[in-house]
Amino acid sequence: MAIESSSWAIRSAWLLAKDLKSEFRTRYALNAILMFALTTLAVVSFSLGASSLSPKMAASLFWLVIFFSSMSGLAQVFVKEEESRTVNLLRLVATPGIVLCGKFLYNLALLLILEIVVVPVFAVLVNVPILNLWLFLSVLLVGSLGLASATTIIAAIISRARVKGALFAVLSFPILLPLLIAAIDGTYLSLQGEGFSACWSDLRLLISYAVVMFTASLLLFDFVWSE
Amino acid sequence: MISLQTKELGKWFGTRKIFDRLDLYLEEKGSLVVTGKNGSGKTTLLKILCGLLRPTKGEVLINFGERNLTRQESRNLLGLVMPDLELYGELTALENLLFLSRIRGLNLSRGELEMKIDQVGLAGREDDPVFSFSSGMKQRLKYALALLFDPRVLLLDEPTANLDEDGILLVDRIVSQQKERGILILATNEKADLKYGDRVIQLGN
Numbered sequence: 001m002a003i004e005s006s007s008w009a010i011r012s013a014w015l016l017a018k019d020l021k022s023e024f025r026t027r028y029a030l031n032a033i034l035m036f037a038l039t040t041l042a043v044v045s046f047s048l049g050a051s052s053l054s055p056k057m058a059a060s061l062f063w064l065v066i067f068f069s070s071m072s073g074l075a076q077v078f079v080k081e082e083e084s085r086t087v088n089l090l091r092l093v094a095t096p097g098i099v100l101c102g103k104f105l106y107n108l109a110l111l112l113i114l115e116i117v118v119v120p121v122f123a124v125l126v127n128v129p130i131l132n133l134w135l136f137l138s139v140l141l142v143g144s145l146g147l148a149s150a151t152t153i154i155a156a157i158i159s160r161a162r163v164k165g166a167l168f169a170v171l172s173f174p175i176l177l178p179l180l181i182a183a184i185d186g187t188y189l190s191l192q193g194e195g196f197s198a199c200w201s202d203l204r205l206l207i208s209y210a211v212v213m214f215t216a217s218l219l220l221f222d223f224v225w226s227e
Numbered sequence: 228m229i230s231l232q233t234k235e236l237g238k239w240f241g242t243r244k245i246f247d248r249l250d251l252y253l254e255e256k257g258s259l260v261v262t263g264k265n266g267s268g269k270t271t272l273l274k275i276l277c278g279l280l281r282p283t284k285g286e287v288l289i290n291f292g293e294r295n296l297t298r299q300e301s302r303n304l305l306g307l308v309m310p311d312l313e314l315y316g317e318l319t320a321l322e323n324l325l326f327l328s329r330i331r332g333l334n335l336s337r338g339e340l341e342m343k344i345d346q347v348g349l350a351g352r353e354d355d356p357v358f359s360f361s362s363g364m365k366q367r368l369k370y371a372l373a374l375l376f377d378p379r380v381l382l383l384d385e386p387t388a389n390l391d392e393d394g395i396l397l398v399d400r401i402v403s404q405q406k407e408r409g410i411l412i413l414a415t416n417e418k419a420d421l422k423y424g425d426r427v428i429q430l431g432n
Contacts, residue, residue: 014329025317085313088279092307093331095299227280
């Protein structure tokens with residue numbers, strides 16, 4: 001039987017659909033990242049009491065919550081395939097490029113679900129008004145693209161390590177530092193009510209980071225994925 | 228005409244040699260049984276042949292006519308059944324086959340996939356999650372998956388493991404069909420399985 005050609009985008013979408021279906025049936029990662037985020041925000045809210053955070057502190061706290069919550073869930077994207085011993089099956093049927101794209105889309109979807117829950121809870125509990133909502137959402141979206149790109153390739157690397165433990169957070173931190181600095185600054189400007197022109201350098205850095213990280217991942221992934 | 232050849236194939240794990248200088252040549256309608264003690268490298272050899280492991284030295288060549296196929300082209304012609312190959316437990320049998328066929332670029336309908344599941348004796352269980360299957364049923368589903376792509380090269384590791392009498396008859400039928408249309412390589416320690424091959428090699432000597 002001849003293999004019919006369908007685009008890599010459609011095949012990646014099938015991998016995304018499979019991972020989402022598995023996730024909603026097993027709650028392997030989603031529960032972990034949501035519980036981490038909500039618990040952290042609740043603790044901060046209790047400790048703040050009636051006082052409120054400055055916009056700079058609030059922006060830092062917001063990205064810290066996103067960073068550490070994603071660390072607890074996004075690392076599982078390849079570890080789960082290794083632990084359930086389905087990784088060889090995936091290697092047999094899919095090309096490395098399709099696997100990377102599918103897993104990237106899945107991590108991005110998890111991040112967006114996390115953010116849909118965290119943003120309103122953050123706004124209510126931390127009591128910081130978002131004065132430029134569109135800028136806030138733009139920084140969040142572009143930051144998420146970079147975060148998903150970086151965490152996907154790092155997750156692939158650590159899934160091959162014998163001792164995984166805290167390796168994901170340790171390896172991610174230096175790689176994600178430029179993204180976090182730009183994202184915190186952009187979020188701070190949006191909380192201050194600044195316009196897109198004031199934030200353009202941060203947005204440009206975040207877009208460049210996402211493009212560079214995804215391209216580098218595509219080039220490197222075959223070496224990480226193949227035994 | 229498809230052919231599979233290994234040249235000076237060798238594999239080490241660290242300093243431990245598994246096998247070395249393994250030269251094989253199989254053409255269409257050829258079959259080979261690989262035997263040997265536990266740890267002699269049977270599964271490792273099959274993994275190298277299907278591209279899941281890289282050899283430490285030597286190479287595997289799969290030719291279609293005069294043309295040497297790339298690693299990815301070769302994989303599209305391969306079918307594999309082995310204990311190391313787990314299916315997605317949280318998906319149903321049908322969802323497993325649907326996902327795996329689509330990600331490989333094959334647009335089979337639900338009816339066609341159900342027929343494949345029927346052929347391995349799992350009719351009526353296509354909508355059950357795979358985690359609820361017995362080990363024998365999982366083995367049957369692995370055969371359905373391997374045959375989904377009408378493989379020109381079929382690699383079987385412990386082909387009758389966990390199967391009942393009907394399952395063993397199913398393997399007999401699959402093996403006979405494969406010997407008519409392509410290459411068959413199987414790794415086993417079962418004496419009864421030796422009959423499946425035209426040639427037998429023993430690893431670990």
